[in-house]
Amino acid sequence: MDARTERTAVPLAVDLDGTLIATDLLWESLFLLLRQRPLCLFLLPFWLLGGKARLKCEIAERVEIDAGGLPYRQNLLNQLAEDRAAGRHIVLATAAPRKFAEAIARHLGVFDAVISSEPGRNMASRVKRDALIEAFGDGGFDYAGNSRADIAVFDAARTALVVAPDGAAARWHARNGGELIEGDKPSPRTYVKMLRAHQWLKNALIFVPMILSHEYFNSDMFIPAVLAFISFSAAASAIYILNDFFDLSLDRRHPTKRNRPFASGVLSIPFGFVAMIGLLAISVGIAFLLPPLYGMVLAAYLVATTAYSLAIKRMLLLDVLMLAGLYTVRILAGSAATGSGVSFWLLAFSVFFFLSLALVKRYVELRGTSLQAGERIAGRGYRIEDQEVISQAGMASAFSSAMVLALYIQSSAVRELYSMPWLIWPLCPIVLYITIRIWVLARRDEMHDDPIVFIISDWRSQLVGAFGAFLLFYAGT
Structure with a gap:
């Protein structure tokens, strides 16, 4: 079995915010909500009291995102398209609410499944790790992520694909290795x-x-x-x-x-x-x-x-x-x-x-x-x-x-x-x-x-x- 076939035989889970897209949908949707409904500013503290997952879902219920206009990382998208053509099982695993995640998955057409946040369950860090282990087993998947919150998932994955890493993810990659895709550096x-x-x-x-x-x-x-x-x-x-x-x-x-x-x-x-x-x-x-x-x-x-x-x-x-x-x-x-x-x-x-x-x-x-x-x-x-x-x-x-x-x-x-x-x-x-x-x-x-x-x-x-x-x-x- 060659290296490409061996890689594509293992499912790939891909993070969304900061990894697949060069932005964060929570912040984007928050400002979109405030632009369309400024008075919702006074509801934000009450939603946040119910947890971060509730905040995300409440915002998602009130706004629509333009999935086609987001700043996707094209080099990662190209790799996903190649892997999908080779028959690889690819999952969008994100802390974004399901409404947004499914809209992006439909737009791109490279994902076989979506794992996302639901009311009462913020799909980030250890919660995401446990969901992926439950679906594919410990070390039974590869994972693409970019931030400190993804380190727990990197540790449980067979291979890590570190994309445009923040400081914590970059240090993890320096210690543990894995594939690296650099992001655009500000000048x-x-x-x-x-x-x-x-x-x-x-x-x-x-x-x-x-x-x-x-x-x-x-x-x-x-x-x-x-x-x-x-x-x-x-x-x-x-x-x-x-x-x-x-x-x-x-x-x-x-x-x-x-x-x-x-x-x-x-x-x-x-x-x-x-x-x-x-x-x-x-x-x-x-x-x-x-x-x-x-x-x-x-x-x-x-x-x-x-x-x-x-x-x-x-x-x-x-x-x-x-x-x-x-x-x-x-x-x-x-x-x-x-x-x-x-x-x-x-x-x-x-x-x-x-x-x-x-x-x-x-x-x-x-x-x-x-x-x-x-x-x-x-x-x-x-x-x-x-x-x-x-x-x-x-x-x-x-x-x-x-x-x-x-x-x-x-x-x-x-x-x-x-x-x-x-x-x-x-x-x-x-x-x-x-x-x-x-x-x-x-x-x-x-x-x-x-x-x-x-x-x-x-x-x-x-x-x-x-x-x-x-x-x-x-x-x-």
């Missing part, structure tokens, strides 16, 4: 993507009140502004992580978002949850070093962004109005941190300008979809036939922002702040150039980035923006 770039560090550029709006007050070199304002920038960046990254948790299934159906660290399974949800708590602790800790008003603005930002992630992002027009408001909140945060004033004109300009850019995002999403008339974009409140009205509203907002700027330039406040106010009139055509160009590119299907990130990284926008900044500085000297 420094992975963590940067998790934090969405490029989005921190938006928080530069915190410096705007200080700059417009001509306090560029005032350390009493500059240092608080830097601290507020760090605080807001940490808070924003924490909310981005939370947003990724709620959007896992949607991201996996997107051509580029499917490669995000949590959607792809390169980073685990528990790791992301710990990182999120740490980032929030940094943000709030810095807030205690700043004026109390800044803390109030930060709290409002956290509440608003969480509401956006949970519900508002799926509401027609309310989502873009919220996005425009969140950009304006950054300006208010800068004002609160530095004690510099913020005018009605600046807030009005900010709302119209960023509303136009938020509408660009939705317009690009609509242009890039292949949906039919009457169908909504996944996770959004927009339909394909909304393109024209979104475009019209976005262009109107762009012109409104330029109009507000023009009225501000003509106001008495400008004559008090600037010795040569006529020098800042070119800011109006600069704003129009930037916004209209973005809309032209969007209608040409050449706008592939977040509009804010595009403005910051586009050399033409950088050039005219730098010219506008020079005019502001020179006009105030």
Whole structure:
């Protein structure tokens, strides 16, 4: 009997979470439940009192998973397909609830049986080991697993297949041997993507009140502004992580978002949850070093962004109005941190300008979809036939922002702040150039980035923006 025939003659039991898929269905289904039924948050402690198995089954009763969209470990799947073709008996042995396990087994078509959690029985560690021994005998099966909870099953199996192991499973493999299938290793770039560090550029709006007050070199304002920038960046990254948790299934159906660290399974949800708590602790800790008003603005930002992630992002027009408001909140945060004033004109300009850019995002999403008339974009409140009205509203907002700027330039406040106010009139055509160009590119299907990130990284926008900044500085000297 050759080695392949000898291997396939023994049943293979395969773990699900972290082994067959690069994620954990308990965490996935929990965030899916909270997205669909937020009030179930208050039921979770009562379900958990009945044991982990009850918690899993109660969640499974209320949500449906997309078995076809999960991040499967393709190298393991290929091996299972080969073994199944050779006649091997393969069992899905998982602590996930039966509803989820059977949905995945039906989708893959490589399993002969399913062993899973039931109400009152969490099929993990020694419980799973005992169930497999009862079915196949001690040492009568091979087992594929990945974590500390699988070590008891490894010890009872004939041969262990260690897949993308955690620290405990890796140490077990080093001592005892067995077959090893490595998982994707996160790189420094992975963590940067998790934090969405490029989005921190938006928080530069915190410096705007200080700059417009001509306090560029005032350390009493500059240092608080830097601290507020760090605080807001940490808070924003924490909310981005939370947003990724709620959007896992949607991201996996997107051509580029499917490669995000949590959607792809390169980073685990528990790791992301710990990182999120740490980032929030940094943000709030810095807030205690700043004026109390800044803390109030930060709290409002956290509440608003969480509401956006949970519900508002799926509401027609309310989502873009919220996005425009969140950009304006950054300006208010800068004002609160530095004690510099913020005018009605600046807030009005900010709302119209960023509303136009938020509408660009939705317009690009609509242009890039292949949906039919009457169908909504996944996770959004927009339909394909909304393109024209979104475009019209976005262009109107762009012109409104330029109009507000023009009225501000003509106001008495400008004559008090600037010795040569006529020098800042070119800011109006600069704003129009930037916004209209973005809309032209969007209608040409050449706008592939977040509009804010595009403005910051586009050399033409950088050039005219730098010219506008020079005019502001020179006009105030």
